[in-house]
Amino acid sequence: MFRSISKTILFFILLSFSTGMFSQENIQMSGDTLTKKEQLSDTFSLSEPEFVTKGKKVFFKTKKDGNGYVFINGEKVQLSAINGEAEFPYSLDRSGKLYLFSKDGGYVLYHISANEAGIPRIKPIPFLLSIFPPLVAIICALIFKEVLFSLFLGVWAGVFILEGLRIDSIFHFLQTIWKVVQTHVVNALVDPGHMSIIVFSMLIGGMVALISKNGGMGGIVKKLSKYAKDKKSSQLVTWFLGIVVFFDDYANTLVVGNTMRPITDSYRISREKLSYLVDSTAAPVASIAFITTWIGAQLAYIQSGMANLGQYDVSPYSLYFSSLQYAFYPVLTIVFMLIIILTGKDYGPMLHAENRAAKGYVMSPDQMSEDEPDMEDLSPVKGASLQWHKAALPVFTVVFVTIFALVETGFTSLFASMFPQGGVFSWSNVWNELHQTLPAGENGFFVKLGKVIGSADSYISLLWASLSGLIMAIVLTLLDKTMKLFSVMHWVTVGFKTMLPALLILTLAWALASVTEELHTAEFISMALAGNVSPMFMPPLVFILSFLIAFSTGSSWSTMAIFYPIAIPATYAVCMEAGMSSPEALPYIIHVISIVLAAAVFGDHCSPISDTTILSSLASNCNHLDHVKTQMPYAMTVGLTSVFLSFIAALVNGGLLFNLSLFGIGTLILYFVVRILGKRLQNDF
DSSP states (O other): OHHHHHHHHHHHHHHHOOOSOOOHHHHHHHHHHHHHHHOTTOOEEOSSOOEEEETTEEEEEOSSOEEEEEEETTEEEEEEEETTEEEOSSOOOSSOEEEEEEETTEEEEEEEEEOTTOOEEEEEEOGGGGGHHHHHHHHHHHHHOOHHHHHHHHHHHHHHHHTTSOOSOHHHHHHHHHHIIIIIIHHHHHSHHHHHHHHHHHHHHHHHHHHHHTTHHHHHHHHHHTTOOSHHHHHHHHHHHHHHSOSOHHHHHHHHHHHHHHHHHHTTOOHHHHHHHHHHHHHHHHHHSSSSTTHHHHHHHHHHHHTTOTTOOOOHHHHHHHHGGGOHHHHHHHHHHHHHHHHTOBOTHHHHHHHHHHTTOOSOSSOOOTTOOOOOOOSOOTTOOOOTHHHHHHHHHHHHHHHHHHHHHHHHHHHHHHOTTOOOOOHHHHHHHGGGGSOTTOOOHHHHHHHHHHTSOHHHHHHHHHHHHHHHHHHHHHHHTSSOHHHHHHHHHHHHHHTHHHHHHHHHHHHHHHHHHHTTHHHHHHHHHTTTSOGGGHHHHHHHHHHHHHHHHOOHHHHHHHHHHHHHHHHHHHHHHTTOOHHHHHHHHHHHHHHHHHHHHHHHHHOTTOHHHHHHHHHTTOOHHHHHHHHHHHHHHHHHHHHHHHHHHHHHOOOHHHHHHHHHHHHHHHHHHHHHHOBOOTTOO
C-alpha cells in the first residue's frame, strides 16, 4: 500500500508541479532549433554554457572565434567570440536573475548576479528545484489543511530559488519574503484581466447577499415549495431548487438547505438525504452554468494555462463552452440524483438513514461536531416580503447582459479585424460578411455564432453583467422598501467580504504561476514527460490526480488554482511529443480543461474537510460525518463512471456527437447500478 502511494506521489510530482504556464519561449525553442541548422554564417553554437569571469564581466567559453549563438530563456541570442570568449549579453545587478540555457537537448539553470563591489556571482541551480514551489504549496495544504498559508509558502519558496538560494546575508533572505508581496502579488493584482475577475466576483457576491436578505431567494423557494406534496415530490422540489439557484454554490447550499428542511422533515426524509441533495446540486450546477460566481476564476485559470500557447487564438469562454461536452461528473451527478428520487431506491449507508427516518427519526442521534464553523446568516431581514421577482429579475439581468455583451464585444472585435479601413459598424454588416473568415463549407448559423462568441471579450461581458445585476437588485430592494439605502449597502459589502477568501486564493495562485513561469517549471515537466505518457491517458490521469488534491485539501477552488495551469501545458507537451499538430492536440486540451473541474468537484464531495460539505451539513442540520459517510458511496459511483467515460472519450476521440452519446451510456450505467444495488424503504411513508 505504502509503495503504491509512493509511486503515485512520485509521478504526481513529475506531472503536477508545473503550475507555471507553458511558455511561448519553450515553443520557440523547437522552431529555433530548425533555424540553427540554417544559420550557415554562424561559426559556433553553445550546446552547454561554460563561464569565465574577468573583473566585473562574465564571458562564455567558446571553441571557435567569430559569430555564434546561445539559447537563453528560450530565445536565440547572437554572440561574437574573440580568443575563445564571448561576453555575456546581459547586465548584472545585486539581485541578479535566473537564466535558462539549453544543454544538449535539455536545460540548465544559472543564477547570475553581482556583489556590492560588482564582482560576478554565478550559481548553478538544479533544474529539479523548479517543481519545488508547487510541491511546497500542495504538501503544506495536505499537512495544515489551510490553502492560503500553503500558497504563500509556495510562492516564497519560488522567490527564494529565483533569488539564487542566497543565505549569505540576512538582508537577501528577508528580501525573498518581501518580494512575495512586493513583486509577485502586486503584479498579479495590477494585471487588467486579473482585476476584472476580482471586481466581477465581488459584484456577484454583493448581489447574492442582497437578494438573499431582501427576501427574493426565499420568495423563489416559497413559490416552488408548494409543489412538495409527498416524499418523492419534496425531493424533486429540493433537487429542482438546487438547479434554479445555479449562480453560487454557497447560496445554493444555505438557502435550499435551510428552507427545505421543515418540508423534508414532514415527509420523513432523512437529514442525510437532504444534505446529499443540497450538496450535490451546489457545486456541480455552479461549475457548469455559464454565469456563476465560479466562472470568473475558471476563465482566469484556463487563460493562465492557455495564454502563452501562441498556436491557439481561442477565448477562455469558448474553451469553457467546448469543454462542457466532457463534463461527465457534474452532469451525471445531477442525473444520478434524479434516478435515486424517481426509483425510490437507495443503497449503502443512505439506505440505513432513510429506513431510520421512515420510522420518524429524521436526524441521527449523534451530536453536531463542535469544530464546524459558523455560517453567514443569509436569511431575509425582519419584515422582508418573500417575493420571487426580487431575486429572479437580477439573475435574469445578469444572464441577459452577459449574452448581450458577449455578442456586442464579439461583433466589435470582428469588425475591427474584418474592416481595418473602417466603415459603418452594425451587427448585420459583420454577420453578412462573416463567411469570409470561415473555412469553405462551414457557414452555418451556429458556426458563425461560435465565431462571434469566440471573438468576444469575456471579461468586459462579466463586468457589465455583474454590475447590471447588482444595480437591479439594489433598485428592487429600495422600491420594495425592504431596507433603507444604508442597510442595502451594508449587505452588499457583506457580500463583497464573502468572496474575499476565494479572491485571496486566486491572487496567491496567480503569484505562484508567475514564480513557476520564471523558474521554467513547464520546460522541466515537458522534458520529464517526454515519451512517457500517451495523450489518451492524460484525461483519466489528470482526473485521478485532481481528485486526490481536492479530497486532501477539501477545496475545489484551490484544486483548480493549482491544477489548471499544470494540466493544460502538460497535456500540450505530451501531445507534441506524440507527434500531434496543434489542432490535433486541442481536443485533448479541451478535455483536460473539463476534467480538472469535474475532478475538483468530485473530490470536494468526498472530502470531510470541504467547505460546501460542511455548509451542507450545517444548513440541513445534519451530523457532518453522517453526511460524508452517506454521500461518499453515491459520489464514488458517479466518479468511477465518469473516469471510465473520460477514458473512452480520449481513446476514441470521436467528436461532439460521440461525447454526447457517452452521457446516455453513463445514465444507463447509473440506472442499472441503482436498480441492482438499490432497495426500497422497509417502512415507506
